[in-house]
Amino acid sequence: xxxxxxxxxxxxxxxxxxxxxxxxxxxxxxxxxxxxxxxxxxxxxxxxxxxxxxxxxxxxxxxxxxxxxxxxxxxxxxxxxxxxxxxxxxxxxxxxxxxxxxxxxxxxxxxxxxxxxxxxxxxxxxxxxxxxxxxxxxxxxxxxxxxxxxxxxxxxxxxxxxxxxxxxxxxxxxxxxxxxxxxxxxxxxxxxxxxxxxxxxxxxxxxxxxxxxxxxxxxxxxxxxxxxxxxxxxxxxxxxxxxxxxxxxxxxxx
Ligand SMILES: NC(=O)c1ccc[n+]([C@@H]2O[C@H](COP(=O)([O-])OP(=O)(O)OC[C@H]3O[C@@H](n4cnc5c(N)ncnc54)[C@H](OP(=O)(O)O)[C@@H]3O)[C@@H](O)[C@H]2O)c1
Numbered sequence: 001x002x003x004x005x006x007x008x009x010x011x012x013x014x015x016x017x018x019x020x021x022x023x024x025x026x027x028x029x030x031x032x033x034x035x036x037x038x039x040x041x042x043x044x045x046x047x048x049x050x051x052x053x054x055x056x057x058x059x060x061x062x063x064x065x066x067x068x069x070x071x072x073x074x075x076x077x078x079x080x081x082x083x084x085x086x087x088x089x090x091x092x093x094x095x096x097x098x099x100x101x102x103x104x105x106x107x108x109x110x111x112x113x114x115x116x117x118x119x120x121x122x123x124x125x126x127x128x129x130x131x132x133x134x135x136x137x138x139x140x141x142x143x144x145x146x147x148x149x150x151x152x153x154x155x156x157x158x159x160x161x162x163x164x165x166x167x168x169x170x171x172x173x174x175x176x177x178x179x180x181x182x183x184x185x186x187x188x189x190x191x192x193x194x195x196x197x198x199x200x201x202x203x204x205x206x207x208x209x210x211x212x213x214x215x216x217x218x219x220x221x222x223x224x225x226x227x228x229x230x231x232x233x234x235x236x237x238x239x240x241x242x243x244x245x246x247x248x249x250x251x252x253x254x
Contacts, residue, residue, distance in 0.1 A: 003234045006031035009080040010233060011073075013037040013063065013123065014090030016045030018195035019144060022222035023087060023229050028052035030230050032085075035059055035076045039090065063090055063119035064111060073126040082134060085233045086127040088120035088167070089144040093160045093197050109159045116163035121170055124185075128174070131183050138182030142232050143171045144225075147191045147248045164189075168244055175242035184241040186232045191248025194219045215250025 010027050014020040015036035024034045025048070033055040038045035045058040057079060061072035077083060092115045096108035124141050131139030148157070149164030168187050175185040192198050192210050198219065201210060211219050225247050231237055232245075246254065 001236070003230055003236065004031055005230065005234055008032045008084045008233065009035070009082055010085040010087060011035040011037060011059075011076050011083060011123075011127075012087040012089055013119070014039070016041035016048055016058070018197065019190070019193055019222040019225055020087075020089040021048050022226045023089060024048050024056070025052055026223075026226040026230050027087075027233060028054045028056055030234070032233070033080060035080060037061060037072060037076075037090065039063060064114040066118075066122065069119050069122050070126070073123060073130075077130060083127060083130050083139065084134065085140045085142065086123055087142045087144070087229060087233075088123060090119070091116045091144065091146075091163075091197075093157055093200075095156045096159055097156050098158075109162075112159040112163050113166070116160070117166045117170070120167055124170070124174060128178055128181075128183055132181065136182065139184075140233060140235070140238075141171065141174060141183070141185040142229055143167050143185070143187045145171075145187045145189045145244065147189050147246065147252050149187075149189060150244075150246075150254055151252045171244070172242050179241055184238050186237075186241065187244035188225060188228060188232075189244050189246050189248065190220070190225055191246075191251045192219050193225060193247075194221050211249070211251075213251040214248075215253075218249075220247065220249050 010032045015024040016038040036049045036058045049056040049058045061068040145167040146164040148161035149168045153161035171185045171187045
C-alpha cells in the first residue's frame with residue numbers, strides 16, 4: 001500500500017514542537033505541503049518548515065484569540081490557495097486544583113476551553129467552508145484529543161479532560177453533519193506521549209506512575225502517533241469517519 005499525500009495542503013496547529021512537529025515531518029515526508037502553525041515557538045516552527053521543505057511555511061497565531069485564529073486560516077489559504085486537511089493538534093494542560101479561588105479556577109477553564117476546544121471549532125468551521133470550494137469538494141479534519149476525553153483526567157486536570165471530551169463530541173457531530181459533502185472527521189486519542197506536556201508530569205509524578213496502567217512497556221513517542229494521522233489524511237480510511245482511534249499503549253481499552 002502506498003500512502004501518498006502529494007498535492008495535499010495540510011494545516012497542523014502547534015506544529016513547532018512535540019507531537020505536532022513529528023506530524024509535520026511525517027506528513028511532508030509523504031508528499032504533503034504543510035502549514036506549520038505556532039503560538040510562541042516561532043523559531044522552532046520556522047526551523048520545522050525549513051527542514052521539511054515541500055513548500056512548507058510557518059504561520060503564527062495565539063489560539064486563545066478569536067481574531068488571530070481567523071487570521072491564521074486566512075493567511076494559510078491565501079498562501080496555499082486552499083486546504084485539504086486540518087489537523088487540530090495544539091493544546092494546553094493547565095494544572096488547576098479544586099481549592100483555587102473561584103475566579104482563578106474559572107480562568108483556567110476559560111483558557112483551556114479557548115485553546116483546546118473553541119479554536120479547534122473555529123478552525124474546523126473555516127476548513128469546512130473552504131473544503132466546499134475544492135474540486136471535487138471535500139476534505140478531512142483530524143483532531144488530536146486525549147484518552148482523558150473518554151476516561152477523564154486526574155483531580156487537577158478536570159477541565160483538560162472536559163475539553164477533550166468536547167473535542168470528541170465535536171468531531172462526531174461534524175462527521176455526521178457534513179459527510180454527505182465529502183467532509184470527514186476523525187479523532188486520535190493518545191495516552192501519555194513523551195513531549196513537553198508529558199515531561200512536566202514526569203517531573204511531578206515520575207514516569208513509573210504515569211505508565212503503570214500501560215499494557216506495553218515504556219512511554220509512547222510522537223512517532224507512534226504520526227503514522228495514523230498520515231493514513232487518515234490520505235483518504236484511505238475515509239469510511240472510518242466519526243471514529244476515535246486510541247493510541248494509549250493499552251492503558252485504557254474502551
Ligand atoms: N503528550 C501527551 O502525553 C498527550 C497525551 C494526550 C493528548 N495530547 C494532546 O496532543 C496535542 C499535542 O500535545 P504535545 O504533547 O505535543 O504538547 P506540547 O509539546 O506541550 O505542545 C503543545 C503545542 O500546542 C501549542 N499551543 C499551546 N497553547 C497555544 C496557544 N495558546 N496558541 C497557539 N498554540 C498553542 C504549542 O505551540 P507553541 O509552542 O508555538 O506555543 C505547541 O506546539 C495536544 O492537544 C495535547 O493535549 C498529548
